[in-house]
Amino acid sequence: MPTAEPREVHLTIPVVPEMEIAATAQVAALGEWMELGRDKIDEVKMAVVEACINAFEHSGTPDHKVELRFRVGTDTDTDGGRAYLEVDVLDNGHGFDPSRVTAPRIGEKLRAPHKRGWGLRIIRSLMDDVRIESGEHGTMIVMRKYR
Amino acid sequence: MSETLKVTLEKPDGTVAILRTDGYINNTGGEEIARQAYALLGEGTVRLLLDLERTKIVNSIGISILIEVLEKVLDQGGRLAFCHLTPTIEKTFQIMGLAQYARVFPSPEPALAWLRGEVE
Numbered sequence: 001m002p003t004a005e006p007r008e009v010h011l012t013i014p015v016v017p018e019m020e021i022a023a024t025a026q027v028a029a030l031g032e033w034m035e036l037g038r039d040k041i042d043e044v045k046m047a048v049v050e051a052c053i054n055a056f057e058h059s060g061t062p063d064h065k066v067e068l069r070f071r072v073g074t075d076t077d078t079d080g081g082r083a084y085l086e087v088d089v090l091d092n093g094h095g096f097d098p099s100r101v102t103a104p105r106i107g108e109k110l111r112a113p114h115k116r117g118w119g120l121r122i123i124r125s126l127m128d129d130v131r132i133e134s135g136e137h138g139t140m141i142v143m144r145k146y147r
Numbered sequence: 148m149s150e151t152l153k154v155t156l157e158k159p160d161g162t163v164a165i166l167r168t169d170g171y172i173n174n175t176g177g178e179e180i181a182r183q184a185y186a187l188l189g190e191g192t193v194r195l196l197l198d199l200e201r202t203k204i205v206n207s208i209g210i211s212i213l214i215e216v217l218e219k220v221l222d223q224g225g226r227l228a229f230c231h232l233t234p235t236i237e238k239t240f241q242i243m244g245l246a247q248y249a250r251v252f253p254s255p256e257p258a259l260a261w262l263r264g265e266v267e
Contacts, residue, residue, distance in 0.1 A: 017173075017174075017175075018171070018173070020206075021171065021204075024204065039234045039235060042203075042204075042233060042234070042235035043235050043238070045204060045235075046204065046205075046206075046235050046239060049204065049206050050206065050207055053206055053207070053208065104243075105244070106214070106243055106244030106245060106247060106248065107244070107247075109211075109214055110214060110217070110218050110221075110248065111218075115211040115212075115214045115215055116207065116208060116211045118207040118210065118211065118243055119207050121242065121243070122207055122239055122242055122243070125238075125242040126235070126238070126239070126242075
């Protein structure tokens with residue numbers, strides 16, 4: 001998707017509990033700068049938290065790091081352009097097949113011993129566009145929120 | 148960095164209990180809520196209100212633990228309500244379907260009335 005003058009910030013966090021909160025601070029800073037709005041900023045923060053903890057728990061990344069790229073840009077495909085905040089969350093783990101992730105259902109989870117598995121559902125519901133690229137050398141989740 | 152959750156218990160009467168959270172509801176936060184909720188269930192208090200006024204962020208691991216709490220509350224014939232959710236936390240509860248089994252209220256008063264069975 002063509003964009004004009006994207007602005008990027010990079011952050012690398014260790015796979016350590018609660019480091020995902022460090023990533024949300026960057027969302028808040030860029031979101032406020034681009035006047036994204038409080039509720040949308042909170043939704044991006046929640047999606048970033050989910051992407052980070054997915055990488056922490058499931059990627060098996062050998063360097064014990066997760067990289068984040070925060071990008072403010074304008075979608076020039078639309079009249080007048082639409083500003084967006086986009087976040088890439090990358091790990092160097094073993095990857096996964098997103099098409100094989102079962103959609104969770106609350107009625108089943110209430111009676112099941114395993115109640116987790118909500119991360120991708122939450123990310124896809126809270127963000128406007130989500131793209132997942134995953135292979136044997138890692139995973140990249142690209143999440144975009146329009147202003 | 149620490150976002151340790153604090154949970155404060157209030158029992159306005161013998162039928163309901165309020166757990167007020169302050170901080171990030173992640174795995175450890177969820178476990179602390181569950182620990183206090185299970186103690187209440189163990190002593191027969193099965194109508195619980197979770198007041199999240201001072202919680203601005205949650206994650207799906209923490210919410211999964213809240214689903215465990217909800218399951219145990221329902222198993223004992225109780226009720227679980229939430230109040231003071233941020234719009235994003237409320238939206239997340241809706242996405243997950245939690246709101247089908249627990250009620251969400253803007254403030255404690257209507258939540259307590261529902262928990263006590265004064266309104267449906």
